[in-house]
Amino acid sequence: MARKIGSRYTAHQILGRGSAGTVWLGEGPEGPVAIKMLREDLASDQELVGRFVQERTALLGLEHPNVVSVRDLVVDGNDLALVMDLVRGTDLRTRLDRDKRLAPEAAVAIVADVADGLAAAHAAGVVHRDVKPENVLLDMQGPLGPGGAHPALLTDFGVAKLIDSPKRTRATKIIGTPDYLAPEIVEGLPPRAAVDIYALATVLYELLAGFTPFGGGHPGAVLRRHVTETVAPLPGIPDELWQLIVQCLAKGPASRLRASELGARLRELLPLLAGMPPLDVDEPDTEPVEEEPAPSAPAATGPVRRGAVPLVPGAKPADSNRDTHTSMRVPGPDELAGGAHGTARVPRAAGAPRPGSARNRAATRRRRLTLATAAAVLVAAVGVGTWVAVSDDDADATPRDTKNSAPASP
Known part of the structure; x- marks a missing residue:
């Protein structure tokens, strides 16, 4: 059912839903558009509406081939909407869900497009703050690039900043999606352009591996890994590409x-990656959450898919939209310092168990049981031989039936 958005636009049908609102296929004076209607609770926040209007100039002025342009901002009663260019295609998360991982050439081509879009935004003084596959759109009507990659455009600029108001989050809250949060955000520092680079490098790692480098388990553990653990190497990619990923995942923003x-x-x-197939590495095992839940949160039950965790303890696991823009308290220094320091989840060749995983522990238990059994058999064999030898030595003192005994070994 069609609905009017302001005086110039009409929304016809829902294209998708996200944590910040609903995206509609709409029509405006210049043709088809995408209209993102922000949630009603956001539209009723007068402080946020004021920030929304203040951001209007920056968002409307951000134009680049790799950025989904904002055409208009609508504040009309309870409606708070961004009117954007309509991209005929899908988002990168949908592509990942279908293919699991991309060939390195296509992955790098897509991320290079997004980096170009970020460069234009940063030059205009705009930090995205929520770079992730859900916010990367693939233009299926555009020309194919290296590796058969469709042109990539970054969307949802300014939404995280709009929602991250002092009233809504305060200084003890953080906004974002755990898997892609830069260490400085976890530590409570203000987000600068470097947080987008960290998030984009995380996306590149995910496109290559099929999972994020620090994701999985309780959200507090995910945040701690960003601060305390180094990224594990990905086997099978050129060293030049790996060093680039490592540099952009540096803990220090200046690096x-x-x-x-x-x-x-x-x-x-790109020429170095031409023709390379997708990496043959296993995704980390799906395991039950083992960390202590927050006092107010119910204990987690069942497996949690690594890389898809809720920000708020006790919330439902994120769906295919990977809900974002919800807040979680900033962990204290003691919490960030806790746990193992070292390398995060090490990717391994297909079929090999991940160190510390359920499969790895089961294999370790089997090896220990085999060794223990072999040792017991050896001890038993030595004991029998010793008993027979002693019995022969004591034959005069203790008579025995020699018909049923084996001769002692010489």
């Missing part, structure tokens, strides 16, 4: 590349 540098470096690597 990361700028978006323009990252895009240029990635494009330089």
